[in-house]
Amino acid sequence: MKMSGAQMVCEAIIAEGVTTVFGYPGGAIMNVYDAIYKQTGFEHILNRHEQASVHAADGYARATGKVGVAMVTSGPGFTNAVTGLATAYMDSIPMVVISGQVPLSLIGTDGFQEIDAVGISRPCTKHNYLVDKLEDLPRIMKEAFYIARSGRPGPVLVDVPKDITAEIGEFIYPTEVNMPTYKPNHKGNERQIKKAVDAIVAAKKPLLYIGGGVVLGNAGELVRKLANMAQIPTVETLMARGVMGHDNPLLLGMLGMHGNYSSNMAMSETDLVISLGARFDDRVTGKLSEFAKYAKIIHVDIDPANIGKLVDVDYPIVGDTAEVVAKMIELIEDSVDTSRYQAWRDILNRYNELHPLSYEDSDEVLKPQWVIERIGQTLGEQAIITSDVGQHQMWAAQFYPFDRPRQWINSGGLGTMGFGFPAAIGAKRGCPDKTVINITGDGSILMNMQELVTAAEYEIPVINVILNNHFLGMVRQWQTFFYEKRYSSTDLSFQPNFKMLAEACGGIGYDVTTKKEFDDALADAIKQNKVCFMNVAVNRLENVLPMVPAGGALYNMLLEHKEY
Amino acid sequence: MDSVRRVISVIVINESSVLARVAGLFAGRGYNIESLTVAPIPKSDFSRLTVVTNGSQRVIEQITKQLNKLIPTLKVIEHEEMVEKEMVLVKFPSAEHISDIQALCSTYNGNIVHAGENNIIGMVADEPKRVENFLDACSRYNPLEIVRGGVVAIER
Numbered sequence: 001m002k003m004s005g006a007q008m009v010c011e012a013i014i015a016e017g018v019t020t021v022f023g024y025p026g027g028a029i030m031n032v033y034d035a036i037y038k039q040t041g042f043e044h045i046l047n048r049h050e051q052a053s054v055h056a057a058d059g060y061a062r063a064t065g066k067v068g069v070a071m072v073t074s075g076p077g078f079t080n081a082v083t084g085l086a087t088a089y090m091d092s093i094p095m096v097v098i099s100g101q102v103p104l105s106l107i108g109t110d111g112f113q114e115i116d117a118v119g120i121s122r123p124c125t126k127h128n129y130l131v132d133k134l135e136d137l138p139r140i141m142k143e144a145f146y147i148a149r150s151g152r153p154g155p156v157l158v159d160v161p162k163d164i165t166a167e168i169g170e171f172i173y174p175t176e177v178n179m180p181t182y183k184p185n186h187k188g189n190e191r192q193i194k195k196a197v198d199a200i201v202a203a204k205k206p207l208l209y210i211g212g213g214v215v216l217g218n219a220g221e222l223v224r225k226l227a228n229m230a231q232i233p234t235v236e237t238l239m240a241r242g243v244m245g246h247d248n249p250l251l252l253g254m255l256g257m258h259g260n261y262s263s264n265m266a267m268s269e270t271d272l273v274i275s276l277g278a279r280f281d282d283r284v285t286g287k288l289s290e291f292a293k294y295a296k297i298i299h300v301d302i303d304p305a306n307i308g309k310l311v312d313v314d315y316p317i318v319g320d321t322a323e324v325v326a327k328m329i330e331l332i333e334d335s336v337d338t339s340r341y342q343a344w345r346d347i348l349n350r351y352n353e354l355h356p357l358s359y360e361d362s363d364e365v366l367k368p369q370w371v372i373e374r375i376g377q378t379l380g381e382q383a384i385i386t387s388d389v390g391q392h393q394m395w396a397a398q399f400y401p402f403d404r405p406r407q408w409i410n411s412g413g414l415g416t417m418g419f420g421f422p423a424a425i426g427a428k429r430g431c432p433d434k435t436v437i438n439i440t441g442d443g444s445i446l447m448n449m450q451e452l453v454t455a456a457e458y459e460i461p462v463i464n465v466i467l468n469n470h471f472l473g474m475v476r477q478w479q480t481f482f483y484e485k486r487y488s489s490t491d492l493s494f495q496p497n498f499k500m501l502a503e504a505c506g507g508i509g510y511d512v513t514t515k516k517e518f519d520d521a522l523a524d525a526i527k528q529n530k531v532c533f534m535n536v537a538v539n540r541l542e543n544v545l546p547m548v549p550a551g552g553a554l555y556n557m558l559l560e561h562k563e564y
Numbered sequence: 565m566d567s568v569r570r571v572i573s574v575i576v577i578n579e580s581s582v583l584a585r586v587a588g589l590f591a592g593r594g595y596n597i598e599s600l601t602v603a604p605i606p607k608s609d610f611s612r613l614t615v616v617t618n619g620s621q622r623v624i625e626q627i628t629k630q631l632n633k634l635i636p637t638l639k640v641i642e643h644e645e646m647v648e649k650e651m652v653l654v655k656f657p658s659a660e661h662i663s664d665i666q667a668l669c670s671t672y673n674g675n676i677v678h679a680g681e682n683n684i685i686g687m688v689a690d691e692p693k694r695v696e697n698f699l700d701a702c703s704r705y706n707p708l709e710i711v712r713g714g715v716v717a718i719e720r
């Protein structure tokens with residue numbers, strides 16, 4: 001069929017089954033917006049900032065497992081999108097971003113709103129394209145979606161010059177991709193898997209170390225099955241919260257800088273780490289030379305470059321976590337003796353009794369941890385929780401009772417403040433039956449607060465719970481611990497009126513200072529079904545504990561901090 | 565960890581952005597490039613890049629894996645059994661003894677490629693280590709300019 005390049009972009013998006021596109025128009029992408037106007041295959045949501053469009057597409061992808069799509073114009077539209085690309089790249093999120101570009105004839109002339117989008121985005125995309133021939137466009141769109149979701153997923157940018165979107169050509173959307181240079185390996189080497197299983201059967205203190213790859217690879221159920229069948233204690237990274245389910249007795253908790261005592265001690269004492277879709281991030285390992293010092297390491301990852309990058313691996317297995325774990329289950333079923341690990345489980349349970357994850361509640365002032373637990377008691381499995389970056393993010397990861405993969409959405413790799421609210425918008429569009437709550441801070445929420453308008457206009461009822469400590473709390477905590485309380489530029493005493501701000505943009509606002517007020521506000525927010533800001537005044541100087549100081553060994557945790 | 569020198573060949577799709585992808589990867593991840601040569605592979609859609617780099621064993625392994633990860637990469641060859649050659653051009657003042665220079669060049673698989681009123685240009689193509697030796701020997705003849713071509717390599 002003959003059509004314009006702009007129509008081809010839309011047709012490809014429809015053919016890929018995408019139902020919602022997030023974006024912001026401008027000169028170089030106007031042809032595509034004209035085509036969007038004329039089509040009915042997908043909905044377009046106009047965010048109020050391109051960064052938010054990309055985070056929204058990202059949240060949609062994380063919540064649904066489908067490829068998220070965002071659309072921006074050239075120049076500033078594209079540069080605003082870069083943080084979103086980098087955020088998705090660091091967390092391996094499948095996403096296609098379409099950017100307009102100046103016409104081919106103007107490229108290289110410093111034309112109006114010209115910027116080298118493929119050059120800028122190269123280090124923060126899985127791959128990118130500048131389309132320089134209309135005939136390539138259908139193939140490039142097909143490849144972009146394929147690359148985004150296959151292998152180790154990631155964002156792909158397609159930069160389309162304006163004359164290409166205007167040109168008319170023949171559109172046949174390819175049914176297959178044929179890329180001789182890109183063939184991700186899914187299977188996993190059977191001999192290696194067998195050897196790894198033998199090591200598990202022979203271990204005394206094995207530990208399952210679950211990462212975000214399990215969520216991305218939809219391997220959650222299989223991983224639970226493996227853990228339950230073999231009765232192996234398990235730790236989750238920040239990105240894997242929800243995989244095991246909070247009430248699974250084998251789950252020790254989250255490990256790493258703000259991991260709980262038993263998780264970090266388990267990693268320090270295990271004799272066999274079974275790493276599934278995790279990447280040994282420095283926030284997880286602490287001091288590398290002390291990390292899992294007594295252990296052999298099995299590392300299962302779809303990306304060979306992750307294996308051996310930071311630690312020496314004894315059993316490297318390149319493959320899709322779901323496929324590898326399914327094979328492991330097959331092999332382990334008859335050979336494992338679960339009583340073998342009983343002594344190990346007992347030790348870890350004792351560690352947990354010794355130093356459980358806890359906080360001191362108060363009747364005078366709201367504790368942020370209480371607020372999170374309360375949301376969990378009220379909504380539990382029903383909610384999708386997004387988050388920004390800071391103390392509130394860590395408390396949410398520690399205290400929310402997550403029950404399933406894709407329930408917890410946060411920027412773990414890049415740590416992008418401003419991610420939570422737009423990501424929540426995308427998640428809600430992708431999963432309209434869930435209650436979507438963004439647990440955020442008084443610093444982070446301001447970084448994409450314009451999305452109040454988007455959420456109000458499109459009636460996307462995201463509940464923003466602002467744990468307001470009048471500080472850039474996480475930075476303040478480091479200043480307390482490591483900079484002798486010199487609170488350089490972290491005091492946020494000067495604040496907007498969050499309640500009025502929400503109302504001014506067409507949402508609802510709540511001011512909350514007591515437990516009763518919180519319960520009432522949450523109940524009302526759920527009932528009203530409208531975007532809201534819940535401004536929750538919490539204890540100003542609360543610290544996230546335990547804490548492994550940066551660069552320290554995992555077993556050296558600060559467990560309490562009394563003086564202030 | 566001890567640093568080792570490696571010659572890595574990368575077969576990539578011959579497209580405009582591919583060199584930037586490779587160079588950007590080295591720069592962004594802090595890997596060294598000692599030399600880099602690129603040329604299309606005849607009668608194919610591919611180019612061959614030859615990179616000489618150095619780093620610890622872990623870094624070298626990461627380099628090959630990261631290169632492999634680039635979407636346009638067909639193959640990464642990291643081989644210890646390579647035939648390596650490098651070309652170098654050296655410009656000498658015309659006042660120097662041309663026969664001496666001629667003799668020196670031919671010792672290193674080379675020749676005089678230009679002898680004019682203003683200068684003499686010698687060319688040598690040899691193993692990188694021998695090229696170094698040649699350049700040391702050249703210093704006696706007051707070289708005006710030295711242009712090295714970077715290493716090309718092929719598996720034995």
Ligand SMILES: Cc1ncc(C[n+]2csc(CCOP(=O)(O)OP(=O)(O)O)c2C)c(N)n1
Pocket residue numbers: 388389390391392393415416417418440441442443444445467469471472473474475
């Ligand atoms: C875009 C961005 N800028 C700066 C930072 C550094 N940073 C990390 S946490 C934090 C404080 C966040 O404060 P707030 O959102 O109020 O959350 P709290 O820690 O108080 O819960 C800052 C500034 C970041 N992660 N992202």
